[in-house]
Amino acid sequence: MNKKLLILVMLIVVLVPASLAQDKGGTAGMPFLKLDVAARAFAMGGAFIGLSDDASTLYYNPAGLINLKSSEFVSSHNMYLADISYSYIGATYPLPQFNAGVGLQVSYLTTGDMDETTIQNPDGTGRTFSAYDFMVGATYAQMLTPKFYVGGTLKLLGEGLAEKKVYTVAGDVGTYYNTGWESLVFGMSIRNFGGNYSYFVEETPLPMLFVFGLRYAPIDDSINKLDVLLEAAHPSDNSEYMILGLEYSYNNMFFVRFGRKFDNDEYWILKDDDVYFADNADSADEELNYSDSGINWMGTSFGLGFNMESMGLNLDYGWKHMGYLGVTHMVTLGYALR
Secondary structure (H helix, E strand, C coil), X not given: CHHHHHHHHHHHHHHHHHHHCCCCCCCCXXXXXXXXXXXXXXXXXXXXXXXXXXXXXXHHCHHHHHHCCCCEEEEEEEECHHHCEEXXXXXXXXXXXXXXXXXXXXXXXXXXXXXXXXXXCCCCCCCEECEEXXXXXXXXXXXXXXXXXXXXXXXXXXXXXXXXXXXXXXXXXXXXXXXXCCCCEEEEEEEEECCCEEECCEEECCCCEEEEEXXXXXXXXXXXXXXXXXXXXXXXXXXXXXXXXXXXXXXXXXXXXXXXXXXXXXXXXXCCCECCCXXXXXXXXXXXXXXXXXXXXXXXXXXXXXXXXXXXXXXXXXXXXXXXXXXXXXXXXXXXXX
16 A cells, blocks of 8 residues: 555655646636546546546547447536526447447537627527527547547537627547556547637637546545546636545445645635735735635545446536635436446
């Protein structure tokens, strides 16, 4: 066990500086592409590349399709902030005769109806409008060697605001490498690779994301298993960050999950003691005058899972703290054709 813990510490030492070395900011369109789509990964802070062993791998790492030996279906719903609804559906089909696999996925986000306001009518015009985003993707994965897989996804993306609509295409690529040394697995994915698209007048880039991840199981017997996942992410529109994810399973039936996201800014474990104002700032607002210390829960997630293997069903729940915005929840139902 000491040897296994030493390996984990060494990997953390290597990954943390790489993921936190840069601090940049920017903007990109279609930010819904950065949301998690499955409660299992959601509960582990978004870390999933090192696992890639259920139908949601379509989204996180297309190479993981090779790990699926039967057809699987996954359906998720995210009760997001501000009454935003986000749903996802994915289906996979293995092609063992070709050492390959294929899959389809669809996601849809909507704000629901909102009241229209104008300068002349700040209280509303009596009309409503809505905003939405969607993604439709087709995935193919290929086994190159018994330990190394590759995969790719071609996606059609769309966005609408009131009467304005825009469409574009993007791609994902991923790799999965089982080292063969104990349980160590490496994976990589590049998501939302594509050109700019025109929305109204401006050219807008997509939120491209490069992620490197690994998995290691320091505990794995016939009953108990603990998977440790580490991911270092480089987004095109924000600062680098790192994710730690844990999944404990009992008899492959009951699962407890934890996740934590770390970056250069607000995701450290402890809160600042005070809020500081510039000398010329007006801090008379009582809501801005506070002293708060203790655990910073922002970027922390938890979850539970239940696997009914005999029926091919699994149910997952995830909870994530979004800081001052509150908390958000996700539920996922999966089915594997046995």
